[in-house]
Amino acid sequence: MASLKRLPSPFTLPPTRRHEPLPLPPPEEVKKKLYDHPEAQRIRSGQLGEWFTTPLVGGEWTEWGKQARPDRIGMTFMAVNRVSANPEPTNAPARRLMHSRYIKTHHAIPPEMEEKIAPKYGTAREMDRRDQVWIEHAAELTEEALDRQMRPARQLRWEEMTPLAEDLERAFDQFATYLIQAMFLCSDASGPWNGLIHYGFAEIKSYLAYELFDYNLMCGLLRKRVMANGGGMGVQVDGLGAGIVEICNEASRGFVGEVEREFPSVVFAIDVLFNGLLLEMARLAAAGARSRFDRHLMTQVVQDCARHVAFGCRRLSFYLRHCPDREEAAVKLHLAADRLEPLQAEHHLLNPKVLEPLAVMLGGGAGAIAGGVRILREFWPQFAASYLARLDSIGLGRRDRCLLPAQPPF
Amino acid sequence: MANQKVEFPSTQWFQALAARMNEQRAKYQNFGFVTARAVFRVTATAAGNRNFGLVFDGFECLEVRELTDGEIAQFDPDWTMEGDYATWKEMVQNIKAHGEADPDHTLNRLCLLGHPFRVHGEDQTRVDVFYRQLFSFQAFIDESAAVETSFA
Amino acid sequence: MSMAIDKKQSVERLKALPQVQRWREGNYEPGAWFTSKPAEEGGIWGSWGHRFQPNRRGVSLVELNRADRHPIPTEGLGLLADREAGAEPDAPRYDYPLREKYQVWSYNVESLYEEAMSRQWSATRDIPWDKLAPLPEDQERALCQFVSFLHTVEFVPGDTLPFYMARVDPSFSEVRLFMSSQCADEARHMEVFGKRMYANGGGPGMEPGAEALLLFDPRKSVLPQEIAKTVSNVNPTWDFLAYSYFVQMIGEAVVLDFFRFGEFLGRNPCDKEMFRRIMQDEARHVSFGTMRIKYYLDNAPRREREEASEMLHFLASACEASGTGFGLLLQPSAIEPFALLAAGSLGNLDKGWDVVREFWATAVEEYINRCERAGLPRRGRCMLPEEAPF
Numbered sequence: 039m040a041s042l043k044r045l046p047s048p049f050t051l052p053p054t055r056r057h058e059p060l061p062l063p064p065p066e067e068v069k070k071k072l073y074d075h076p077e078a079q080r081i082r083s084g085q086l087g088e089w090f091t092t093p094l095v096g097g098e099w100t101e102w103g104k105q106a107r108p109d110r111i112g113m114t115f116m117a118v119n120r121v122s123a124n125p126e127p128t129n130a131p132a133r134r135l136m137h138s139r140y141i142k143t144h145h146a147i148p149p150e151m152e153e154k155i156a157p158k159y160g161t162a163r164e165m166d167r168r169d170q171v172w173i174e175h176a177a178e179l180t181e182e183a184l185d186r187q188m189r190p191a192r193q194l195r196w197e198e199m200t201p202l203a204e205d206l207e208r209a210f211d212q213f214a215t216y217l218i219q220a221m222f223l224c225s226d227a228s229g230p231w232n233g234l235i236h237y238g239f240a241e242i243k244s245y246l247a248y249e250l251f252d253y254n255l256m257c258g259l260l261r262k263r264v265m266a267n268g269g270g271m272g273v274q275v276d277g278l279g280a281g282i283v284e285i286c287n288e289a290s291r292g293f294v295g296e297v298e299r300e301f302p303s304v305v306f307a308i309d310v311l312f313n314g315l316l317l318e319m320a321r322l323a324a325a326g327a328r329s330r331f332d333r334h335l336m337t338q339v340v341q342d343c344a345r346h347v348a349f350g351c352r353r354l355s356f357y358l359r360h361c362p363d364r365e366e367a368a369v370k371l372h373l374a375a376d377r378l379e380p381l382q383a384e385h386h387l388l389n390p391k392v393l394e395p396l397a398v399m400l401g402g403g404a405g406a407i408a409g410g411v412r413i414l415r416e417f418w419p420q421f422a423a424s425y426l427a428r429l430d431s432i433g434l435g436r437r438d439r440c441l442l443p444a445q446p447p448f
Numbered sequence: 449m450a451n452q453k454v455e456f457p458s459t460q461w462f463q464a465l466a467a468r469m470n471e472q473r474a475k476y477q478n479f480g481f482v483t484a485r486a487v488f489r490v491t492a493t494a495a496g497n498r499n500f501g502l503v504f505d506g507f508e509c510l511e512v513r514e515l516t517d518g519e520i521a522q523f524d525p526d527w528t529m530e531g532d533y534a535t536w537k538e539m540v541q542n543i544k545a546h547g548e549a550d551p552d553h554t555l556n557r558l559c560l561l562g563h564p565f566r567v568h569g570e571d572q573t574r575v576d577v578f579y580r581q582l583f584s585f586q587a588f589i590d591e592s593a594a595v596e597t598s599f600a
Numbered sequence: 601m602s603m604a605i606d607k608k609q610s611v612e613r614l615k616a617l618p619q620v621q622r623w624r625e626g627n628y629e630p631g632a633w634f635t636s637k638p639a640e641e642g643g644i645w646g647s648w649g650h651r652f653q654p655n656r657r658g659v660s661l662v663e664l665n666r667a668d669r670h671p672i673p674t675e676g677l678g679l680l681a682d683r684e685a686g687a688e689p690d691a692p693r694y695d696y697p698l699r700e701k702y703q704v705w706s707y708n709v710e711s712l713y714e715e716a717m718s719r720q721w722s723a724t725r726d727i728p729w730d731k732l733a734p735l736p737e738d739q740e741r742a743l744c745q746f747v748s749f750l751h752t753v754e755f756v757p758g759d760t761l762p763f764y765m766a767r768v769d770p771s772f773s774e775v776r777l778f779m780s781s782q783c784a785d786e787a788r789h790m791e792v793f794g795k796r797m798y799a800n801g802g803g804p805g806m807e808p809g810a811e812a813l814l815l816f817d818p819r820k821s822v823l824p825q826e827i828a829k830t831v832s833n834v835n836p837t838w839d840f841l842a843y844s845y846f847v848q849m850i851g852e853a854v855v856l857d858f859f860r861f862g863e864f865l866g867r868n869p870c871d872k873e874m875f876r877r878i879m880q881d882e883a884r885h886v887s888f889g890t891m892r893i894k895y896y897l898d899n900a901p902r903r904e905r906e907e908a909s910e911m912l913h914f915l916a917s918a919c920e921a922s923g924t925g926f927g928l929l930l931q932p933s934a935i936e937p938f939a940l941l942a943a944g945s946l947g948n949l950d951k952g953w954d955v956v957r958e959f960w961a962t963a964v965e966e967y968i969n970r971c972e973r974a975g976l977p978r979r980g981r982c983m984l985p986e987e988a989p990f
Contacts, residue, residue: 044678044695049766054697056839056907059914060827065983068921071822073989076815077930081953081990086940087932089745089806090738098810099741100748101803106795110506111481112724115791118798136752136809140794144810155813160835162759178483182580184722184788186480191718193478196654205634208645212633215646219681222770225780229762232783233836237755240794247758247787254765254780255717257773261682262659264650265668271646271685273633278680293763293836317579325557333551337582340556344579351573380610390619394630407628416561427572441607447614448623477725 048283049226050292052160100142111185115177115241127238132156132166139238159296166236169360170301173352176241183248183345188255188338199267200329205405209398210332212272213323214260216392217339220316221253221260223279224346227286228308230293231301245349252342259335275392277385281378282307302357302367303374309350310432311378314425315386317343319396322417326399326410347428355432371434379441387421388447411448418446453598456540457490457498457533459514461597466502466509468591476507479583486578486585487520489530494600501525504581509588526574531558531565537599540592548590555586632688639686640670646686661710661774674701676769683771696769698840702899704768704775706892712884713774716781721877723792731869732800738946742937743871744802746862749933751793752808753855756834757847757885758786763836764843778888785881792874799870808933815932822921831918841896841908842915848889850919853970854928856882857963858938865941886970893974912976920983925967929960929984953990960988 062068072078080087094102106117119125124139133143133152147155156163165171173179188194202210232246264271285307289300320343324336354371361367386392393414394407401410422442429436454461469476476482482504491497501523503511515523531539535558542553551557558565569575578585605613614620619631637643652664665672670684678693679685698704706712735743765779797804821828834846859882863875893912897905919925929935935956943952964984971978 044693047694047696051763052837054837054839057842057911057915059910062917068822068983069985072926077932078989086936087811098806104798104803105801106798108729113729113795114724118795138752141748141804141807144807196658215681215685226766233759244787244791247783251780251784254777258777265664266652266659268651270648270650273644274679274681274685274687276691321556325560340579341582344576348576390631391633411628431571431573441610443611448620
């Protein structure tokens with residue numbers, strides 16, 4: 039099986055290269071030179087650097103005397119931002135790579151040096167404008183992402199995992215296999231983008247790291263669940279990433295070259311549309327789960343996906359309100375949606391490897407699958423209705439052109 | 449308090465749940481903080497439709513008050529969960545009997561198809577708060593297991 | 601280009617799908633996912649009959665994998681789901697750039713991941729912020745400068761790890777999971793240091809990298825420019841092995857020593873707790889990197905192993921002599937505050953430097969020990985002076 043001819047992996051990434059060893063000076067020569075390092079010399083002279091000598095007010099020290107107090111939740115970003123002189127990132131172009139907005143830049147670093155130390159492309163300077171990155175209430179959502187992250191050691195009670203009848207175990211395992219695949223897809227598609235976001239947007243970078251962890255954490259838990267309760271991994275869902283992979287690869291342009299990339303399309307595809315569908319699927323699975331343990335897992339998926347959807351909606355809403363050309367931006371997003379909706383309807387929403395296990399779970403067994411299908415049919419309008427209501431809220435109304443079927447086609 | 453019966457639906461009944469939530473900070477910290485303005489709407493009671501506006505913040509329920517239909521918009525809820533009195537009663541009794549909602553009486557299950565409960569609001573991205581913080585809301589309603597409830 | 605398609609056409613197309621037609625006819629018989637045998641019996645279902653009795657640790661990947669009758673494959677299966685998933689006979693297989701077990705695996709990855717999961721914490725709620733007490737001005741200043749530096753560097757791994765995660769064949773999901781936990785850890789570290797800057801009246805300090813930049817004269821670089829350049833900036837085009845060495849084995853190892861020192865110097869329960877928690881996280885990352893390099897060098901084919909070893913030694917020498925090794929150990933925003941914190945006051949600065957000298961020797965020794973553990977013996981080749989150069 040492993041020797042079959044293979045396709046390139048779904049998401050395009052920059053090629054890697056191995057360092058070519060070059061001749062090096064001997065260690066003793068290097069050590070001797072290191073002894074003359076300017077910092078070593080300064081220490082030997084008994085001096086401390088400018089961080090200590092600069093005036094606390096009016097010099098290079100950023101903000102002496104600021105003191106944040108924990109709020110109702112704890113020491114949140116909100117608590118810090120209440121006292122910080124930089125509670126939100128600005129649109130000033132970043133002049134450094136490794137630089138948080140909370141710390142001011144040193145006046146003595148000349149512009150020529152800045153150009154050298156902070157290349158624009160392939161680095162965290164690629165996205166340094168608010169319309170490219172920021173969301174309303176970023177601090178709150180980031181805190182929520184951390185606070186509601188699954189803590190398996192504290193929250194999961196594996197002893198509540200219950201043996202199920204074979205048909206129900208198989209259905210749950212198939213559904214879990216689908217979710218694992220879906221979560222890996224989201225992780226691969228959106229993860230690398232975090233590296234292009236400037237450190238000024240600390241909350242967003244944290245949020246995205248937590249979203250990435252959500253996906254993988256759930257993959258691990260689902261794998262454990264299916265490999266421990268008498269069943270096992272089910273069947274891969276072909277076509278699940280239909281449209282998503284193409285849109286994301288076009289948007290990233292393989293993360294290569296000095297070109298503009300399209301983060302909004304990725305956010306739309308992964309956070310708004312795909313996570314929106316996963317959210318509805320997980321609600322169904324939570325309702326159909328046969329044990330408290332399985333219900334708990336699915337409820338966690340509901341919470342996670344709802345948060346990811348919230349990020350996506352806030353991101354696109356902010357983008358559409360602040361980008362240089364709203365009309366063009368909306369057209370691009372509509373075109374992406376035009377492509378994604380029919381493909382996701384066909385390969386995801388109507389995929390028998392997704393819907394049939396749900397129907398078995400909701401019906402209460404393979405023999406009662408018709409009852410499960412009835413529930414799915416009744417639920418169906420919510421897929422499009424919730425999605426369209428979110429797009430209305432973003433300011434990207436698609437009621438006249440949405441290609442997710444409003445009624446079940448079956 | 450624990451032995452006194454509290455009538456459902458009433459402000460006192462939701463306050464009793466709020467009191468239990470507020471005295472169990474550690475339990476609710478385990479789920480994560482809540483930031484929501486919610487309306488629980490009970491339709492077709494003997495006194496007509498009843499609405500209760502609740503404000504959640506951090507790990508507490510800070511406010512419970514009854515609202516007229518006309519006051520709901522001003523309360524500005526993120527989401528409203530609505531169901532008829534008979535279903536509410538069945539859910540509360542089920543929670544009492546099992547110590548928490550059984551699989552057929554979880555909030556998600558009851559709301560799934562838009563009946564017998566329905567979660568709705570003006571802005572879907574605010575309605576989504578219900579899903580984002582579902583563990584906390586379920587635990588909040590499950591507190592009724594410890595409240596001696598009488599039904600009007 | 602998008603194909604214009606209207607709603608009606610779209611619905612008609614969906615209604616024509618074979619499964620939809622079947623359902624419309626009232627035939628809900630589940631498909632092959634339900635009826636097929638497991639792959640080992642020739643079917644498309646992944647695997648079946650796995651049972652594991654949860655113990656007091658719940659269900660751990662270490663024990664679960666040990667109990668699994670299917671060993672972890674040496675070559676990734678190229679599927680989109682985790683290993684042991686099944687697939688239709690005509691389903692494509694994907695050539696993930698990192699598809700061999702030896703290229704990605706770490707001896708302890710399962711246990712490290714379990715540890716990562718069970719030791720997640722919150723910068724917002726798990727640090728006793730209320731136990732901070734005012735420090736003398738020079739001490740608060742030193743602490744704030746130090747955490748301003750750490751706040752910034754903690755962003756770095758999270759920028760690059762996801763590229764490598766997406767390159768790893770999903771058959772080796774444990775590696776992906778561990779790296780994702782590291783991304784969450786780093787985000788939390790950035791947060792906690794950012795919050796500490798503001799928590800006790802000191803505020804963010806001076807731009808942490810500025811002094812090193814202003815002091816640095818490229819003409820006096822100890823390495824030839826073309827070598828210094830190759831290791832000046834880690835980025836996602838680096839070979840994964842080189843990346844692991846750079847980020848997890850030397851960079852984070854030095855930073856781990858900073859944290860250990862920070863815990864040692866902490867004057868109140870808040871600072872102690874902060875550094876203790878971060879130290880735990882960082883030690884996991886370093887352990888993953890060390891044991892990953894060891895796994896690679898133990899298991900790669902001979903020729904590849906030899907080439908990799910040569911490359912790693914070159915990289916190690918270059919890193920040790922430049923920013924990631926020596927430069928980091930001589931970072932003014934780290935070691936000068938260290939000295940002042942260890943001294944307790946400016947008047948005792950000499951004593952503080954004595955402590956920093958001990959720190960230096962320990963950090964270098966531990967780094968060399970870790971290299972040996974990884975199968976990359978650096979004793980005698982290491983460019984870092986065993987004694988502090990001051």
